[in-house]
Amino acid sequence: MHPGIALGCLIAETAMHITAQQILVFVGKAAHSIQTQRDYLTDLDAAIGDADHGINLDRGFSAVLIRLPDVADQDIGTILKTVGTTLVSTIGGASGPLYGTAFLRAGMTVAGRFTLSPEELVVALEAAMLGIQTRGKSMRGEKTMLDALAPAIDTLKATLASGDDLPIALCKSVNACETGMRSTIPMLATKGRASYLGERSIGHQDPGATSMFLLAQALLDTLDT
Amino acid sequence: MHPGIALGCLIAETAMHITAQQILVFVGKAAHSIQTQRDYLTDLDAAIGDADHGINLDRGFSAVLIRLPDVADQDIGTILKTVGTTLVSTIGGASGPLYGTAFLRAGMTVAGRFTLSPEELVVALEAAMLGIQTRGKSMRGEKTMLDALAPAIDTLKATLASGDDLPIALCKSVNACETGMRSTIPMLATKGRASYLGERSIGHQDPGATSMFLLAQALLDTLDT
Amino acid sequence: MKKLINTPDHLLHDALAGLAAAHGDILTVRFNPDLVVRNDAPVANKVALIAGGGAGHEPLHTGFVGRGMLDAACPGAIFTAPVPDQIFAATKSVHSGQGVLYLVKNYTGDTLNFEFAAEMAELADIEVATVLIHDDVAVQDSLYTAGRRGVGLTLLLEKIVGAAAEAGADLATCQQLAAQISAHGRSMGMALTSCTVPHHGKPTFELPADEFELGIGIHGEPGRQRAKMASAAAIAEQLALPIIADLPFQAGDEVLALVNGMGATPLIELYVMYNELRQILNGHGITITRRLVGNYITALDMAGCSFTLLKLDPQLTTLWDAPVCTPALRWGV
Amino acid sequence: MKKLINTPDHLLHDALAGLAAAHGDILTVRFNPDLVVRNDAPVANKVALIAGGGAGHEPLHTGFVGRGMLDAACPGAIFTAPVPDQIFAATKSVHSGQGVLYLVKNYTGDTLNFEFAAEMAELADIEVATVLIHDDVAVQDSLYTAGRRGVGLTLLLEKIVGAAAEAGADLATCQQLAAQISAHGRSMGMALTSCTVPHHGKPTFELPADEFELGIGIHGEPGRQRAKMASAAAIAEQLALPIIADLPFQAGDEVLALVNGMGATPLIELYVMYNELRQILNGHGITITRRLVGNYITALDMAGCSFTLLKLDPQLTTLWDAPVCTPALRWGV
């Protein structure tokens, strides 16, 4: 039930742009991965939360799959905003508004676009992160999904700046995301439900950081095929 | 926690009468035995009843022990009636009125007496049994305390009639009581709480028959010392 | 065994002390013998109602003492019928000269102890009548049993006869009404887990994770049979169909339905069961016109539920709707 | 996992259908999005009160919809805050032009979703105010937590503000009253067992037979610490003393005390706990003038209890005593 480790960065040369079609594939893969890891995510949440994170995200992404055909020929902004609003209106809990906001804000930065350059991807991701931070009044180091997302974005930016291709850069970024996810284990939670546990939150991997990693992996998988 | 098997009938010659003093000793021994076997009786009741028989009788006999000094110099009838009323007013449940009535009715047959002949003992025991049958609207073979008491009385009468001394007769009677107790195991209960179980009552020893055997044993022990 | 108690020996006393402190506006608790008595008892010109039974079924009976329901309750030790002294003391406390009605669940212990008490009352020249409640269809009333157990119907009977007594019905009328309710009410229960009798310290029976007990009483006794765990809908059928068939309830009947938790069953599950019951009754053309959903007649910490159906007529409905003011049942005031 | 349910996916729907069928005289249930709305909503010239939160805490909140309490409740999935669409739909259903007050337990999920809904209401020109309930002294309100959780006080706040709204108080007054209640109420809870989230299928945490969790919330989360199993008196101290110290409650105070079961705790144990609480407060010169004992704010099938104390003044007492007519709380009517 443990999600696979990110692949080594042995990616062939591929296109430098992400298409709307790929975004649809990404969302589908993300939904599939969440469903597969549903119980694992819920078990993680049982340890330091209320045993529903996998259930919550699976409910949301299953609803997204139903909505997806409606926007199959739309621009990336529309697709992402549809994902966002669907997540907001079907998940509830903490993760619903947070992931929902992330997709909504990302979508707003790419309204009308059918392809994204690596730079546009970074902007979208940064908007997503800012959305989570603003809604959640949270920052890195508080044992949340941000601890997986933030290092992923940092690495993506750095490796793109150093001249890496998008697939390579994304691969390195997902590795950073995984490291970030694992970094939540020794952390003391200061946001979300796990913060009620105080010291007892230490030693457990954050479920939201884990689902964030699954999403990152789904994006990498998409570009990789 | 299993009550000891009745001793083999290797009893020395002793007096042919039971004294008020011995009745007091008997009641004390009975209370002690019930207390010792409290959990065993309750376990038996858990299997086919409501897990309180040992608790109930222990509560009753503990109260009896407190009342006993008040009647230390009284006649046997008074002692037995005091035991009976105390059991009635402290046990509750089915066993309270049944054991209480048994002691009350026995006591009524020996009012004013300070010693009992074997024949008087038989009369008292028969009155006790009739009291249980009348209150309980029950008879032998229904998987109750009667299945231990009835064969004990039958044997006591028969062996006395055949010329046995009281201690010998009582020893044989207690053996019959034990056999009667065990005979409840294969029985289908048709009275009391166990009757609700229908066929599922089969295969379990009746708690009330077991406590009846403990009382019989206490009487034997008394005459035996 | 983990329970919120001090010691098994003190459980009943502590709980009664808590009840007294919480509901001193309605009732008074006396100890040795233990009694719960309506504050304004004896109520002049009113038949007095007394119920009793082993503790461990809370809120039954102690939580149903008050205006429009019981005049007194006699709690025995856990799962142990009260002793006659208690019942007689209650009788003396509440009788106002119009007679006293004992509402007795049909168990050997309860009937015997109330019988004893009735004999004591007779000697004291207090008029007493007794009503036996025996609504559990899981037990056949035959030569081979102690007769049907009194379970869920007890609460409905206490409420309805309580309302009649409050309205001035005489002893014979109350007794007749109780008989009518007994004739028209049936119950059946099931358990997901056993309960733990505090003095015993361990569960009365062990149930595998995939089985439940069907046809249980309210004392943690095992039921008539074990069945494979099933959906709420399937379990509801196993409870409802024997009830319907037994009376029988028929198309066109209007009923009061009680969906009762056994003590450890959360309300969310009881509403699921109510929903199933309602659909089954619908299918039989039977209409629920009054209902009660909650943990009312419990078996300590047992998980499970029971259904009770009582066929209503306009008189019973009016009496059910009449004001009641007790710790556990309250409306109209 | 043994529960009286059909499937985890249908649990909430079935329970709501049962609630609707049982209490159609008081409330209406709508599905997709799921809402429980007072039958006479919108009530003209009345501030409307909406509460919501994950299901699994029954009777909270759905059982508190009705006259004198909530206008609507929005049940989310089990232990999952409701989605904004639900809350917004409820808002449109119950607002009568006098404004809508959201009563929100302080959890990240609840605050975020109600925030979203408030934004939607603002766009629709409906005046909305929000009150956060955060009474759990087990959690320190510091930079290192999501702030104190909303637990037992929720019910008291819903009742009292509900009475004020029913009596015609305007939005600002209701909000102020809620703030006053928040300022004067504190809670703490403990668990003997975890609960089992139906979709998860196993207990959220495992507790050894001789330990309990102290400082739990109402979602089956583990508490702040584990403690060795102890007597009711000792556990009551561990709950009551932090509550008393926190506000602090002082000699001479009059309080409303809620002794609340977590869903699987039988009433007999709750009365024992009430008795202990009363004695502890007595020792501090604090008097309980109103109280409630029962399973009101639950965590599915968790065994355990919580204490809530609210300092009363004559106004709060009068509002508490005012008539209320909901499935789970009813008096004066």
Ligand SMILES: Nc1ncnc2c1ncn2[C@@H]1O[C@H](COP(=O)(O)OP(=O)(O)O)[C@@H](O)[C@H]1O
């Ligand atoms: N303030 C916050 N900022 C960012 N992420 C958060 C915040 N609060 C909670 N989270 C994330 O949400 C996850 C929990 O989501 P979920 O279990 O679905 O919601 P809930 O806590 O309402 O049950 C946590 O593991 C954490 O990563």
Ligand SMILES: Nc1ncnc2c1ncn2[C@@H]1O[C@H](COP(=O)(O)OP(=O)(O)O)[C@@H](O)[C@H]1O
């Ligand atoms: N009608 C009866 N006649 C004779 N003995 C009976 C009758 N009913 C029950 N008993 C005896 O009482 C015993 C149960 O006693 P106890 O557990 O103390 O009472 P309760 O059944 O009320 O819990 C049974 O084991 C049986 O021997």
Ligand SMILES: [Mg+2]
């Ligand atoms: Mg969660």
Ligand SMILES: [Mg+2]
């Ligand atoms: Mg018994």
Ligand SMILES: [Mg+2]
């Ligand atoms: Mg008993």
Ligand SMILES: [Mg+2]
């Ligand atoms: Mg949640």
